[in-house]
Amino acid sequence: MLYLWIKAGHVVAIIAWMAAMLYLPRLFVYHSALPAGSPQGETFKVMERRLLKAIMTPAMIATWVLGIALVVMSGAYTQGWMHAKFALVLAMSGLHGWFSRMVKDFAADRATRPPRFYRIVNEAPTLLMIAIVILVIVKPF
Numbered sequence: 001m002l003y004l005w006i007k008a009g010h011v012v013a014i015i016a017w018m019a020a021m022l023y024l025p026r027l028f029v030y031h032s033a034l035p036a037g038s039p040q041g042e043t044f045k046v047m048e049r050r051l052l053k054a055i056m057t058p059a060m061i062a063t064w065v066l067g068i069a070l071v072v073m074s075g076a077y078t079q080g081w082m083h084a085k086f087a088l089v090l091a092m093s094g095l096h097g098w099f100s101r102m103v104k105d106f107a108a109d110r111a112t113r114p115p116r117f118y119r120i121v122n123e124a125p126t127l128l129m130i131a132i133v134i135l136v137i138v139k140p141f
Contacts, residue, residue, distance in 0.1 A: 006069050013062035018129055020056035021092070024048060024099050025122035028106065029115045036109040048103045060096055064089075080141040085132055092128045 031044035067089070076082045105111045134140070 003070070003073050006066050006073070010063065010066035010070055013059050013066060016055055016059035017063050017096075018125065020051055020059060021096065021099070021125040022122070024051055024056065024103070025118050025125075027051070028102060028111070028118040029122070031106055032111055032113060032115045032118055045107050048106060052100060052103050056096065056099075060093065064093075079139070081135045081139045084141075085135045088128055088132050088135070092125065092132070095124055095128070 027044055027048050031041060031048070034041040034044070071077050071082065102111065
C-alpha cells in the first residue's frame with residue numbers, strides 16, 4: 001500500500017513540475033517583449049520568481065525523491081527503459097536549471113533574447129515529457 005501512496009505522490013509532483021516547466025518559458029515570451037524596468041516587466045519578475053521557488057523547484061525535488069523511492073522499491077533500476085528515463089529526467093532537470101538561470105537574468109534585466117527564442121525553448125519540456133511518458137507506459141526495452 002505504501003508503494004501506491006508514493007506512486008500517487010510522484011504523479012502529483014510530476015504534474016506540478018511539468019505545469020511550471022511549461023508555463024515559465026511562456027512568461028519569458030511575454031516578459032522579453034517588454035522594455036526593462038517597465039511596470040509589467042516588474043510584475044513578470046515576481047511571477048517568474050514565485051513560480052520557480054514556490055512550485056517548480058519543490059515539485060522537482062519531490063519528483064526525484066519519490067521517483068528514487070519507487071525505483072528502489074520496484075527494482076526497476078535493472079531495466080533498460082528506466083536507464084533511458086533516468087537520462088531524460090536528468091535532461092529535464094538540466095533544463096530546469098537553465099530556466100532558473102533565465103529567471104535570474106530577467107530579474108537583473110540581463111535577458112536580451114527575442115520572444116521567438118523563448119517560444120522555441122518552450123517546446124523542450126514538452127518533447128522530453130512525451131519521451132518519458134512513452135518509456136514509462138510502453139517500456140520498449
